[in-house]
Amino acid sequence: MAAKKKKKARARKSRRIIVRGAQVVTLDDNDRIEQLDIVIEEGRVAKLAARQRCVSGDQVIDAKGLVVMPGFVQIHVHMCQALFRGQADDMQLLDWLQQRVWPLEASLESTQMRASARFALSELLLGGTTSVLDMGSVHHTDVLFDEAQRFGMRYTGGKTIMDRGQAFPANLRESADEAITESCRLADKWHGAAQGRLRYAFSPRFILCCSDEVMSRCAEEARRRGALLHTHASENSEEVQLIRERTGKGNVEALHDMGFLGPTTILAHGVWLSAKERAMLRKTGTHIAHCPSANLKLASGIARIDELLAMGINVGLGADGSACNNRLDAFTEMRLAALLHKVRGGPQAIPARRALRMATIDGAKALGLADVGMIREGYKADLVVLDLNMPHTYPPAGDLISSIVYAATPANVHSVIADGRLVAQDHGLVEQDLEKILAGAKRAAAALAKKVN
Numbered sequence: 001m002a003a004k005k006k007k008k009a010r011a012r013k014s015r016r017i018i019v020r021g022a023q024v025v026t027l028d029d030n031d032r033i034e035q036l037d038i039v040i041e042e043g044r045v046a047k048l049a050a051r052q053r054c055v056s057g058d059q060v061i062d063a064k065g066l067v068v069m070p071g072f073v074q075i076h077v078h079m080c081q082a083l084f085r086g087q088a089d090d091m092q093l094l095d096w097l098q099q100r101v102w103p104l105e106a107s108l109e110s111t112q113m114r115a116s117a118r119f120a121l122s123e124l125l126l127g128g129t130t131s132v133l134d135m136g137s138v139h140h141t142d143v144l145f146d147e148a149q150r151f152g153m154r155y156t157g158g159k160t161i162m163d164r165g166q167a168f169p170a171n172l173r174e175s176a177d178e179a180i181t182e183s184c185r186l187a188d189k190w191h192g193a194a195q196g197r198l199r200y201a202f203s204p205r206f207i208l209c210c211s212d213e214v215m216s217r218c219a220e221e222a223r224r225r226g227a228l229l230h231t232h233a234s235e236n237s238e239e240v241q242l243i244r245e246r247t248g249k250g251n252v253e254a255l256h257d258m259g260f261l262g263p264t265t266i267l268a269h270g271v272w273l274s275a276k277e278r279a280m281l282r283k284t285g286t287h288i289a290h291c292p293s294a295n296l297k298l299a300s301g302i303a304r305i306d307e308l309l310a311m312g313i314n315v316g317l318g319a320d321g322s323a324c325n326n327r328l329d330a331f332t333e334m335r336l337a338a339l340l341h342k343v344r345g346g347p348q349a350i351p352a353r354r355a356l357r358m359a360t361i362d363g364a365k366a367l368g369l370a371d372v373g374m375i376r377e378g379y380k381a382d383l384v385v386l387d388l389n390m391p392h393t394y395p396p397a398g399d400l401i402s403s404i405v406y407a408a409t410p411a412n413v414h415s416v417i418a419d420g421r422l423v424a425q426d427h428g429l430v431e432q433d434l435e436k437i438l439a440g441a442k443r444a445a446a447a448l449a450k451k452v453n
C-alpha cells in the first residue's frame, strides 16, 4: 500500500504540466507581463515562452483569458489558531492573549491541532498562498509539519516557546531546557524535509513570555542549523513599555543584545520602533512581517512601513491568525498594505506594484527562498492562476496589477500549483475533500469552545 502510494506521488510529481496561454505576471526584474506558456517539470518552471508544444502524458491547463502570478508568500501566520475564528474579537493584544488565545491554545489536543492545520491549509491554498512562515503553539508541532507536507504547502514553521511569567496556562509553560530540546528535535526532523519544502524556524513567542536565556539559545541553535528565527516584536505600546521596565531597553534593542537580529530573522509587526531600532533592523538585515489587518483589529497602531521601505528594510506580509484578522487571505493584506500607508504618506506611499512584491518576492527574500516569488525559468513552480472575469475585477482594459492588488479576492483564484504540484483547480482542492475538512473543523471548534468556555 505504502509503495503504491509512493509510486502515485512520484507519478504526480514527474508528470509535466503546461499552463497554456495565460497573461503571465512574472514579477521579474523587468516586470514583464506577457501571454506565455509555462512548462513545469520536476517542481520547477522548465520553460517560459510562447506556444510550447505538448507531448502525450502532459497535463495541460488551458488558461487562455486567465492570469498567472507567483504564489503568495505569507511570512507570519498561526495555523494553530484557525479554529479560534470569531472567539476572540474586539480586544487589545495583551487581554486578547491572556483571556482568549492562550487558554484556547492550552486546550488544543492533537486531533484538534490536526483539524486546525487542515482547515488553515485549505484556506491558504484556495486563496493562492503557496509559502508560509507559521508560528505553532507549544505542543503538537509535528502535526503542523505533517499536514503541510501532505497539502503541498512550502512551509517554514516551529513550535512557539513560553518559558517565563505567570500570565498563561501552566501547560504552555516549559523550562528553557525543555523548550530548546524539543525545538532541536523538531528542527532535526523537519528542517529540509520534503526536498527542502519544509524548514524550521526557532519561534520564541515574544520577549514578555521568554527568558533572555531562551532567546539567546534559540539564536545560537538556529544559526548552527541554518534555520530561521521568528518572533513577535513591538506590536503594542504596552508590550514595549513592559519590556522597557524589565530590560531598560526598547524591544528591538533588547533582541539585538540577545543576538537575535540578522538576515535570517523575521520580526512580526514592528509597529512601535524608535529611530535607533530602525537603524538596527537595517544594519542587521532583519526582516519585518507587516500584518495590517491584525494591527487594526487589535488596535495596535499603524506601522511606518513606507519609512522602513525607504530605509531599505525588507518587508513582507502576513495575515497573522484567524483569531485576530479574521482571515488568512493574502489579497486582503496586500490591499490594506497599499491603502493604509497612503493616509500618512500620500498616494505613492506604497504603490500597487510594491504591495504585490511585498506579498510575493519580498516575502520569499525574507524566508531566504532564492528561487521563489517570481515566474522565471529555473525557479520553483509556485504559481496561482487567477480568473479576473468576474464583476468585481472587470473590465480587463484597466491596469492588470491594479486589478490584482485593489480588486481581486480569493474568489478569483482558479488554480494553484505549489512546488510543481497542482493543489487546487477550478476553485477547489485537487487531493483533499474540503467538505470533510470543514466538518472536522466544525467538530473540533465546538469541542474546544465547550472546553474553554
Ligand SMILES: [Zn+2]
Binding pocket: 076, 077, 078, 135, 232, 268, 320, 321
Ligand atoms: Zn502573530
